[in-house]
Amino acid sequence: MTGVSISPVVRHEAGACIGGGDAAPGLDFWLGLAAAPTFAAMALWSALFSSQPDLLCRAMQGSSPMSGMTVMYLLMSSLHMAPWLRLISGRLNLKTAVEKINS
Secondary structure: OOOOOOOOOOOOOHHHHOOOOOOOOOHHHHHHHHHHHHHHHHHHHHHHHOOOOOHHHOOOOOOOOOOHHHHHHHHHHHHOOHHHHHHHHOOOOHHHHHHHHHO
16 A cells, blocks of 8 residues: 555644633623624615515515515524523623623
8 A cells, every 4th residue: 555644633622622712702702792683683684675586586566575584684683692681681790791801
């Protein structure tokens, strides 16, 4: 057989791979809060300002403005509501979270 070289397995620290590094502490908290309103705004934008349906769908008179993208953005917004629900229910204290991030 030819001289095939198999590269060694590179092992990484598990904490760095799952977000345990110190690159941007607290970024996950703020991104979690930003996701739901962003998707809701995109759903509103696509419902109000989307272009006309393609040629095959133009025959439908009075079609719903709820296109496939609008439904997808509404679904994504609802799936990303967990951080907001924790914040509203009191299980996540915003002041404590910000202090933990800054320390």
